[in-house]
Amino acid sequence: MPDSPRFSIVTYGCQMNEHDSEIMAGLLATRGMARIEDPTAADVVLFNTCTVRDGAEHRAYARAESLKSAKRANPEMIIALCGCAAQDKGLELLEMFPHIDLVVGTRDYVKIDQLVDEVRRTGQRLVAIDDLDKPLSLPTIPARKSGLKAFVNIMFGCNNRCTFCIVPQTRGEEYSRPLEEIVAEVEGLAAQGFREVCLLGQNVNSYADANRNDFADLLRAIDAIEGIWRIRYTTSNPKSARDRHLNAIADCPKVMENLHLPVQSGNNRVLREMKRAYNIERYRKLVGIYRELCPSGSLSTDMIVGFPTETEEEFQDTLRLTEEIRYDQQFMFMYSPRRGTVAADSMRNDVTLAEKKDRLGRLIELQESISLELNRAEIGRVHEVLVEGPSRRGDDMMGRTRTDKTVIVPGDSSLAGRIVDVRISEAWAHTLKGEVLVPAGAR
Numbered sequence: 001m002p003d004s005p006r007f008s009i010v011t012y013g014c015q016m017n018e019h020d021s022e023i024m025a026g027l028l029a030t031r032g033m034a035r036i037e038d039p040t041a042a043d044v045v046l047f048n049t050c051t052v053r054d055g056a057e058h059r060a061y062a063r064a065e066s067l068k069s070a071k072r073a074n075p076e077m078i079i080a081l082c083g084c085a086a087q088d089k090g091l092e093l094l095e096m097f098p099h100i101d102l103v104v105g106t107r108d109y110v111k112i113d114q115l116v117d118e119v120r121r122t123g124q125r126l127v128a129i130d131d132l133d134k135p136l137s138l139p140t141i142p143a144r145k146s147g148l149k150a151f152v153n154i155m156f157g158c159n160n161r162c163t164f165c166i167v168p169q170t171r172g173e174e175y176s177r178p179l180e181e182i183v184a185e186v187e188g189l190a191a192q193g194f195r196e197v198c199l200l201g202q203n204v205n206s207y208a209d210a211n212r213n214d215f216a217d218l219l220r221a222i223d224a225i226e227g228i229w230r231i232r233y234t235t236s237n238p239k240s241a242r243d244r245h246l247n248a249i250a251d252c253p254k255v256m257e258n259l260h261l262p263v264q265s266g267n268n269r270v271l272r273e274m275k276r277a278y279n280i281e282r283y284r285k286l287v288g289i290y291r292e293l294c295p296s297g298s299l300s301t302d303m304i305v306g307f308p309t310e311t312e313e314e315f316q317d318t319l320r321l322t323e324e325i326r327y328d329q330q331f332m333f334m335y336s337p338r339r340g341t342v343a344a345d346s347m348r349n350d351v352t353l354a355e356k357k358d359r360l361g362r363l364i365e366l367q368e369s370i371s372l373e374l375n376r377a378e379i380g381r382v383h384e385v386l387v388e389g390p391s392r393r394g395d396d397m398m399g400r401t402r403t404d405k406t407v408i409v410p411g412d413s414s415l416a417g418r419i420v421d422v423r424i425s426e427a428w429a430h431t432l433k434g435e436v437l438v439p440a441g442a443r
């Protein structure tokens, strides 16, 4: 090991995984380790895996496999598989990958520093998979990537049993952090200069702490914290949506006007097979309430095509719903069987891959045309934009509207971290471009 050991983390999957990686990075940094991007040059490499789709899980395995020669060159390198696949497969992963040293589940990543020490001290390979019933106590030192926006866990796990989803097996039962603890974390973030928080949970709107505070109470409490400008949250579940949550979203000025409400299918029989516990009529009603309360708000969703037994006519309902609701954005997926779920283990997976690809292609085409139309309608309007940093190409700056649309603006790093008014001048399906109206008046 060199004097200053270096670690690298490769993260797959959702924002919760991103934040778990920030927590692990914070823990390793307290041991004097420096983070680098290149896993082949690191002394400790963590793969934070996702099991929601087959592709993400296997990409993580392939990447871990590709480190074999780096490990031969540096036998002291410690390689760990963490996250949902680790929780799900445990010891099996050590058998599959003889060069892996450590398998760390979704309750154990909060002691990654100790686990790495133990492997180094004993030279033994290790599986750390605690019982999912065990409460998770979070360390308070995540190494957040940005100094402006912070993820904040408000709850863990999921009590639903959607038939396609492996998350309840890998993340356990729902547990909500006490409201006071979350408020204290956000106050600390505000004091450090963070201006936007994104509240994370599998079903944020089923948040309920031991003192009976619900998601509406939490939003109102965070809205009152000085120094915080913007509050986002993900993911909401239509099953748990209540008028009081939607009212709080509309009432709290710092809560952004963007609702991500995953519907998954436009057909009631498919929703029943998925065990989503709502129907399209209920979903439509929720969207109606949201749009009445937040007329300028944006709406996004998740959609699965090719769920077992989904017929072409049922898929047409998904297209019809897409046309009716006119989402600003959709995250669209082909159904991917996950071992251990009801859909994979006991349903007829009779939609062929070719049919799934065809349905996905048609849905994407429709959604892209709607996103483009909605974005073009923004041309000429003025949006409040929080400038986050350089654009991907690096020659402009990039920010987000309150409705969570990406906006490119000309300017330099003096705009970063400021809220500015931007008049939209160009639009594509996924991005807007505009001119800053009053840079000096920014916060």
Ligand code: SF4
Binding pocket: 158, 159, 160, 161, 162, 165, 166, 167, 168, 202, 203, 237
């Ligand atoms: S609500 Fe359903 S899809 Fe979401 S995490 Fe829970 S089981 Fe999975």
